[in-house]
Amino acid sequence: MKCTECQKQSPTIHFTRYVNGTKQEYHLCQSCASKHDEVSLEEGYTLHELLTGLFNFDANKVDVNMNNIKQNDERELICSNCNLSFREFRKIGKFGCSDCYTSFESKLTPIFKRVHSGNTNHTGKIPKRTGVKLHQKKELIAYRKYLEKLILDENFEEAAIIRDKIKAIEETNGEQV
Numbered sequence: 507m508k509c510t511e512c513q514k515q516s517p518t519i520h521f522t523r524y525v526n527g528t529k530q531e532y533h534l535c536q537s538c539a540s541k542h543d544e545v546s547l548e549e550g551y552t553l554h555e556l557l558t559g560l561f562n563f564d565a566n567k568v569d570v571n572m573n574n575i576k577q578n579d580e581r582e583l584i585c586s587n588c589n590l591s592f593r594e595f596r597k598i599g600k601f602g603c604s605d606c607y608t609s610f611e612s613k614l615t616p617i618f619k620r621v622h623s624g625n626t627n628h629t630g631k632i633p634k635r636t637g638v639k640l641h642q643k644k645e646l647i648a649y650r651k652y653l654e655k656l657i658l659d660e661n662f663e664e665a666a667i668i669r670d671k672i673k674a675i676e677e678t679n680g681e682q683v
Contacts, residue, residue, distance in 0.1 A: 511538035585609040643676055649675075 517533035529539040588602035656665040
């Protein structure tokens with residue numbers, strides 16, 4: 507395919523325009539696109555800028571109409587270990603150390619929800635074919651924690667049910683997981 511204007515170079519910009527119900531498709535090279543009125547060639551975004559842009563948006567700072575950005579009156583969050591500020595983290599998109607997670611915890615939850623489609627807990631992935639034992643191990647750990655809670659709450663009837671489930675899982679494996 508060649509540029510629809512110069513017919514020489516390969517097109518890098520593709521757009522469609524509808525005028526009075528008529529569809530007009532344009533496939534333009536970089537130089538012809540810069541001369542075209544409908545095309546605005548601003549500098550593109552790098553992948554890093556795109557990803558850090560997710561961190562820069564703070565829903566509390568923008569009003570409903572997205573017109574005015576409100577000033578944030580809170581003090582700047584700073585990591586107690588590496589002295590990285592939250593503002594710097596948003597700019598570079600990387601933490602300075604592992605303590606940054608706890609230092610910025612209050613601001614990270616909305617970011618994680620937005621980036622990970624609402625999920626804020628990391629559960630990891632387990633292969634379906636080979637992960638049966640690992641699934642059972644995780645299930646046993648969860649049951650044991652729940653059993654401890656039930657015993658502390660003195661809910662012995664339900665604790666007996668959970669104890670039996672733990673024994674059944676252990677017997678199917680032939681060993682303690």
